Amino acid sequence: MAIRAIERALRVLQEMNLQPISTIAHLHARTGLPKPTLVRILQTMEEAGYVENDHRQGGYQVSGLVTSLSSGYHKEPMVVEAGRPWAIAITRKYKWPTSIALLDHDAVVVRFSTVAESSISPFHKTVNMRLPLLTRGLGLAYLAFTDPEELNLIVDMLRKCDDPENGLAHFPDRLKKRLEQVRKAGYATRSSFVEPKNSNTIAVPVFNEEGRAVASLGLTYFTTAFRSEKEACERYVPVLKSAASEILLDLKRLQGNALQPSVTTHPERVPT
Numbered sequence: 001m002a003i004r005a006i007e008r009a010l011r012v013l014q015e016m017n018l019q020p021i022s023t024i025a026h027l028h029a030r031t032g033l034p035k036p037t038l039v040r041i042l043q044t045m046e047e048a049g050y051v052e053n054d055h056r057q058g059g060y061q062v063s064g065l066v067t068s069l070s071s072g073y074h075k076e077p078m079v080v081e082a083g084r085p086w087a088i089a090i091t092r093k094y095k096w097p098t099s100i101a102l103l104d105h106d107a108v109v110v111r112f113s114t115v116a117e118s119s120i121s122p123f124h125k126t127v128n129m130r131l132p133l134l135t136r137g138l139g140l141a142y143l144a145f146t147d148p149e150e151l152n153l154i155v156d157m158l159r160k161c162d163d164p165e166n167g168l169a170h171f172p173d174r175l176k177k178r179l180e181q182v183r184k185a186g187y188a189t190r191s192s193f194v195e196p197k198n199s200n201t202i203a204v205p206v207f208n209e210e211g212r213a214v215a216s217l218g219l220t221y222f223t224t225a226f227r228s229e230k231e232a233c234e235r236y237v238p239v240l241k242s243a244a245s246e247i248l249l250d251l252k253r254l255q256g257n258a259l260q261p262s263v264t265t266h267p268e269r270v271p272t
Contacts, residue, residue, distance in 0.1 A: 008033055009041050013050065013062065018129050021059035077102060079206060079215045080111050082250040086243040087114050087217070094239065096221045097121040100206075101138040103146075106157040106166075107131055108139045108216060122199035122220055132165035133158065134175070140188035141203035141216040144179040151179075165194070187237045189229060198223060202233055204240040206247050209255070217244050
């Protein structure tokens with residue numbers, strides 16, 4: 001039998017992991033939990049050392065202790081292992097943070113990020129961020145290129161979810177048109193109404209040897225760095241697509257028990 005208090009605390013912690021700073025009002029809107037309940041949960045996690053109350057910024061943030069919660073998890077999907085050097089190489093060359101996301105039920109979860117490698121990252125942490133499939137670049141880049149059977153199953157799940165960012169799932173014609181646009185372009189970007197609006201993410205699918213989408217690879221940038229989204233996409237879509245193709249080759253090598261590719265040899269293989 002589930003323990004509701006633990007479920008609620010984990011839901012709050014998961015939501016806080018998506019934002020640099022979370023207010024009581026924001027957590028109330030996102031989780032639906034009563035504000036007095038949220039205060040008690042936050043006070044408990046603060047006493048345990050997992051949450052910090054930042055009075056200067058007027059909200060709460062997760063502490064470094066949260067990273068210890070994943071220390072016992074050792075299984076690394078092979079596509080993340082193959083993609084990690086490429087994500088690092090892109091960030092070292094182009095400075096913007098790069099992420100690899102995998103499907104998790106009705107969303108994608110960032111499993112690797114180069115935020116720590118980037119001095120101009122719009123975010124301070126992204127690993128384990130859970131991102132909606134229909135409004136985020138990393139989500140759309142995966143969903144648009146998944147096979148029809150999986151797509152139908154996922155959309156059915158999204159229709160049963162009350163998250164406003166899944167609203168497009170209730171309009172089949174509009175959803176079909178949006179996914180066709182992404183497939184035609186070969187990449188996806190974050191929806192314009194999604195916060196934070198000072199940044200954007202460009203993402204492409206990563207395929208396996210059978211041609212099935214297994215992950216998405218994305219680059220996040222400040223919108224003020226470019227005159228338009230089109231300019232940013234013209235600059236980085238070829239970079240991401242090239243890296244995705246190389247990840248496929250390295251994935252094949254890993255699956256064939258070949259030696260892992262060296263990070264130091266990758267930067268010059270990333271297109272300019």
